[in-house]
Amino acid sequence: MYKYILQSVENINWLAVASLVIFFVIFIISALWAFLSKKEFVDRMANMPLEDDE
């Protein structure tokens, strides 16, 4: 699919390639972010909406 898209916009290859790369980078960073966060931190964040409950 990408190959096809790239072929049909010859002059802007770099745009499409850059977008693909950016998408993967974002995804990897957000996944790393999510899974490398410490459990205590994640638990504290997850409980934040419940903190003000009596």
Add this chain to the structure above:
Amino acid sequence: MSQVEKFHYDNAIVKKFAYATLLWGVVGMTVGLLIALQLYIPALNFEVPWLTFGRLRPLHTNAVIFAFVGNGIYMGVYYSLQRLLKARMFSDLLSNIHFWGWQAIIVAAALTLPLGLTSSGEYAELIWPIDIAIALVWVIFGINMFGTILKRREEHLYVAIWFYIATWITVALLHIVRNISIPTSMTHAYGVFAGVQEALVQWWYGHNAVAFFLTTPYLGLMYYYLPKAANRPVYSYRLSIIHFWALIFIYIWAGPHHLLYTSLPEWAQSLGMLFSLMLIAPSWGGMLNGLLTLRGAWDRVREDPILKFMVVAVTAYGMSTFEGPMMSIKSWNAVTHYSDWTIGHVHVGALGWNGMLTFGVIYWLIPRIFNTKLYSIKQANVHFWLGTLGIIFYAIPMYWSAVVQNVMWRAFTPDGFLVYPNFLETVTQIIPMYAIRSLGGLLFLAGVVLGVYNVWKTIQTGNLVANEAAEAPPRPAAAVAEDKSHWHRWIERRPIQLLVASFVLVAIGGLVEYLPMAFIDENVPKIETVTPYTPLELQGRDIYVREGCLGCHSQMVRPLRFETERYGEYSKSGEFVYDRPFLWGSKRTGPDLAREGVGKLKKSDSWHYNHMLNPRNVYEQSIMPAYPWLITDDLDISTTASKIKVLRQLGTPYQEGYEEIANEDLAKQAGKIAASLRADGIEQEGLENKEIVALIAYLQRLGVDISALPQAEK
């Protein structure tokens, strides 16, 4: 540990937005019910200009999106933001300017749209002075939100706030880019984008209005209110991080799926389809995260109407975010596009996701800020069932109608002719579905009215806690050194970085799609026979825009045999270079009009005259509104010069100084049409000065340019 600070949450502003949500919800849905009825009882258009379907449809969509859901967003944000940040809103004054400014905009919209003052882009119909007001009020909302974030007592920003921040910056970007235009008067302007480029910008905007106005802020609300109502934390905070980044990045690319098989270049269509399919992953990640939050609490869903509303909302979100990508697959889109499938789809989203979540939040929130209990759990349960049944009775007839109509549109005889060459046959067949749909709408609205009553009774039993006491330690002055080990906290704690990162992500998608369209000429091949509209056609076109004709009539023949057989030559991107606004439309309640002025579809001037006077004169079963005022009202030609001038500034090749003599050409052309009408026996005083003549000129122009091209070059 520092000393605990005492402060107060502002509940008064939350109350105001909640009331506005309910008020505009009832108004928007009542208008929706009326236009649903108009679709099979044309008499309900009352032959009054400001009550016709074409003008009321944008009022309905704008009221539901920007008034009902808009106020719902602010209600939910103003309550949750204060508590998640442990701080009162930055400025009570800004909160109130935001509130009253937004309501003023809604009132202005509710007045101008029925008056026919529209710029025609779907969900971007409002005229330029209102657009500017929206931008200003949005900026005030932003200052108030960021002011609160900056003075917060809580170091870290909960994921709901990320969604609010992304919403704010993206909607600002979308609104500004979509509405860039040059005014010709205080109430009219021509956009800087034309034709296929405007189409791309429109659906980049339109799709992301769904994404960043109806979805991301409500996801923020889901991440706050669902844990609150279920009294347990979100299933996976980690998943919510991935959900956020993947969703905002992918969503922005999906717009071209509204333009499949149109004259948009293939590569842009494919890109839109691909990203739409990818959207299933983050959308369903978010939906599952919401539903799984209830793990171990499903027994409470049976008891608690608030959780019921939220479960149906999140389920509807899941259904419509599965359906959307499926509809983006080209072969399936060929069926759903222009049909009622789209209408069913958006209502699963609007009634199910936005409507049900809004009421879940209202039923949770109102008793809290009024320090009381919900007046009637039973009534809330009845509301829930009315709402749920309403959605079912709405959506299923729409899907059915889409299938029936498609089967009829596509039916060929063994000899290769259309079985139903008269479009109207395919309309009368789906009238029963329209009737059932309006019943669905009535059920949903009845539930909403009951909900309003329940809320009203609830507030009578309590007292508003306008300033709710709270306390929290102040935020540490500087970032604590131990956090350095967690690189991601660089962004997590810093709203401005989050804002910039969100902006960059959404900007990339928009730019990559738009730039090639703007700068590569082959994407819009020129067609030599395509020329600018004559002054009379231009005025007629603006009447077509004013009456909202594109709500029911597309002007885009797709390269599919059953379409070219019915309408003629398929549409080319080069045909639209002078079209401001572009009028491709996205729904065919009536037939496509792209080839109305040529070939077998061409009608006489007098046919159009009689048809506009009352469509039932021509087709007994027609459901189109009558437009008698076009026959009686004089065309306003005082605007011709400024329109020509602005169009030339934008690149339409009218000669220098043409605006001075344009009305002479206009009168000549009007005289010819009036003569042809008289020749057919239509006697009316001052016929050449009437609006109908301009509209006929425009309709007779449709498709003329491309047919003038020698066959070999098509």
